[in-house]
Amino acid sequence: MFTPRELLKNLPFRIPQDSCCNCGSTENVFRTETELKDISYFVIGGVERTLKIELPFCNNCERSALRFRKNILIKCLIAFGLFWPFLGLSLIYANELPRFLANNMILFAALPAALITSLYYLTRRAKAPATSFYQPVFLKHVRYSTRGEVKGVALGFTNREFAKRVAALNTDFCEARALIIVIEQT
Numbered sequence: 001m002f003t004p005r006e007l008l009k010n011l012p013f014r015i016p017q018d019s020c021c022n023c024g025s026t027e028n029v030f031r032t033e034t035e036l037k038d039i040s041y042f043v044i045g046g047v048e049r050t051l052k053i054e055l056p057f058c059n060n061c062e063r064s065a066l067r068f069r070k071n072i073l074i075k076c077l078i079a080f081g082l083f084w085p086f087l088g089l090s091l092i093y094a095n096e097l098p099r100f101l102a103n104n105m106i107l108f109a110a111l112p113a114a115l116i117t118s119l120y121y122l123t124r125r126a127k128a129p130a131t132s133f134y135q136p137v138f139l140k141h142v143r144y145s146t147r148g149e150v151k152g153v154a155l156g157f158t159n160r161e162f163a164k165r166v167a168a169l170n171t172d173f174c175e176a177r178a179l180i181i182v183i184e185q186t
């Protein structure tokens with residue numbers, strides 16, 4: 001049985017190491033110490049906790065081990081950062097813009113900022129047989145006790161077969177809700 005303290009840094013789950021956790025390949029697979037991040041955002045700043053787990057990656061997917069998912073707040077911040085240069089441009093060229101755009105400068109700046117951000121993230125998609133451009137195993141949620149100890153984690157998996165194998169190997173952790181497995185196809 002596990003103690004909450006064990007979950008604080010290195011996740012003690014049994015992970016099959018013979019197939020890539022992203023694409024499922026069994027060739028050129030190697031054990032990779034992977035950092036999973038638990039980030040809680042507040043109005044100002046946030047709290048970040050890093051948990052480590054050894055996961056199998058093949059040569060083609062190893063870079064995905066380092067790519068953390070960006071949540072909606074980060075995407076909004078990127079779009080917000082792009083908004084200001086476009087607003088500056090619209091102010092500089094206000095006289096040359098069609099009347100509709102000149103009268104709607106906020107819209108003129110917001111639309112391309114949102115479009116560029118969306119297009120950028122659309123290019124960051126997995127190419128088959130990979131199941132994820134980002135980490136194929138990632139922290140969805142961490143359960144804490146009132147004393148701040150980790151009671152359990154919910155891990156997201158983009159490879160359904162790999163998730164099933166992890167569940168089968170960790171029935172004790174799953175029953176204790178120290179491990180919650182969530183399959184997320186992206």
Ligand SMILES: [Zn+2]
Pocket residue numbers: 020021022023024025057058059060061062
């Ligand atoms: Zn792979």
